Amino acid sequence: MIKKIFLIGNPNVGKSVVFSRLTGVEVISSNYAGTTVEITRGFLKLNNKEIEVVDLPGTYSLEASSKSEEVAVALLKECPREECVVVNILDSTNLERNLYLTLQLIEEDLPIIVALNMCDEAKHRGVSLETDKLEKILGVPVIPTCAITGLGIKLLLERISEAKPVARNKFSHRERWQEIGNIIEQVQQLTHRHHTLREILEDASVRPFSGSLIAIGVILGSFEFVRFIGENLISRIADPLFFNFYQPLLIKFSSFLDQESFIHHLLIGDLINGQIDFKQSLGLLTTAPYIEFAMVLPYIISFYFVLGLLEDIGILPRLAMLLDNLLHHLGLHGFAIIPVLLGLGCNVPGILATRNLESKRERFIAATLISIGVPCVALQAMIFGLLGKFSGLYVAGVYLVLLAIWLILGVILNHTAKGYSPELLIEIPPYRFPSLTTLWKKLFLRIKGFLIEAAPLVLLGVLIINVLLYFKLFDFFTGIFAPIIKGLFGLPKEAVVSLVMGLFRKDVAVGMLMPLALTVKQLFITAVLLAISFPCVATFIVFFKELGLKDLIKAVLIMLFVALVTGSLLNFFIR
């Protein structure tokens, strides 16, 4: 009786795409090793029975070397043999490397079925495989699939019950490779192709000079592209919707309520010059939705669209290679750039992605640098809104200060944190033309995730602020922190509320700054301070879950120290 299906395979062979095909559960997939760090579960119906499908993080062998691999292997070894089937997913374009894990799985006496994925790409690259022969040699069912288009998935399901353990001798590592050599000779034919443009680009992107040029171009281009899409979504869609349709409705509603009442204060907020001001009124129906949907959401959409493109084309591992040198000085290696880039969207997936790093020390450094030096998209959008109207230079200034903090703090942590940092060892995937459906699905998933996670928090944040403001409970807070804020940072004591609120949710915090009428210098300092402090409660939680209480306390102390030093320095040096 089959109860569980495990999907296992090398990194970046498309396990997650197969998983989506089998279960209908949408998961994020990209073109780099290590997209999946968590174990995803779903269900499928086979002969009217529900079977659990488990998508495991990619691994090269059954001897795990990182935390996400460890988890995959442990789960597999736990499951009773008669209740599970292992679907081993292989990349047809690189059969040789993939077979190592397959042979190991067979040697473990696991019931296996092999899916030769990306069979269409193999054809394009001049690789032809004799599936029947491979099936005979391995003694397990082999099915060519193309998960992106869905080809072969049905056949895979039909034959899943044929998966049975085959008795096979245990090999030594060397013998395994010899065996693989023999198999490849029998089943694989390569047709020589001329160098395509894609291959020329692939080559150029790993060479020092051309690679750096491409990388700089890609980073600057992406940044501009994100801004372009974000700004246009705001000015052409979000703002017109809010001002032309939503505001008239709210005005009617406002006049219907008693302006002095608590309810009016809660829902609409304060009227500015007798008008509803989406940025300053601070009501549950005014500022809260405006911040989320007209200021932050457009940038979430544009950021994740561009990130998805970069991920699916296969640019990120190449960046990892080029930045390896620099990141070594921060006690990390090149791969750490991927969690950092994910952190620019939201720190939570960024910190989760540090699971791909091998040592605890690296994970601590990376997670601390992400939560302190990497602003999430919600915060960046608010900084654009806050400082962009004065000058783009201020916005650039915030990024420069953060970059400096990131580098300096990294060097310091590298010299102080205990433990070891292993070296980079990754595979560079071929460039792929992104599939529009995967791109779209991924974008949709991430936006949905943002809305589910952020919207309730923002509403709650605005609610708390409103209640506290109405009952004048903030004076207590402001009284305690006012000396630091005023003396060191040169900020009015009202800014305390925003800074404290910032630990809860950044966009709300910046929203609270808008009515304060701060000078540009004060806004700049507050923006930097907000960027340094942890982005939101969710970051605290994920940091705690991933690295434990001790590391969380360490990181928070570092964060407070960095904020104190940076705030004072900026206040002292900027005129």
Next chain:
Amino acid sequence: MLPAGFIMQLSGILNKMRRISLKQMKTNQKGIVCDISAGSALVNKFMSMGIYIGREITKISHIGLKGPVAIKVGRSVLVLGHGVADKIEMEIQ
């Protein structure tokens, strides 16, 4: 006629001279892995990615003086940190 022992020694020296570490190889140079001086965990990881003694490797690029090394093994492109690349000794044909 040279004594056989001398020839053996000479060829031994020549053989050693052709052995260099992966990071010393030139771009686009091919070689065969002849020694990996690393702990068993790393050797296993190399093994699973297709780097083992006797395997042919082509070096593709090298970023900076102390940067990572990109190599081609079979059909995959792998990137190894500087220190890791130093642990792999190659024999050049």
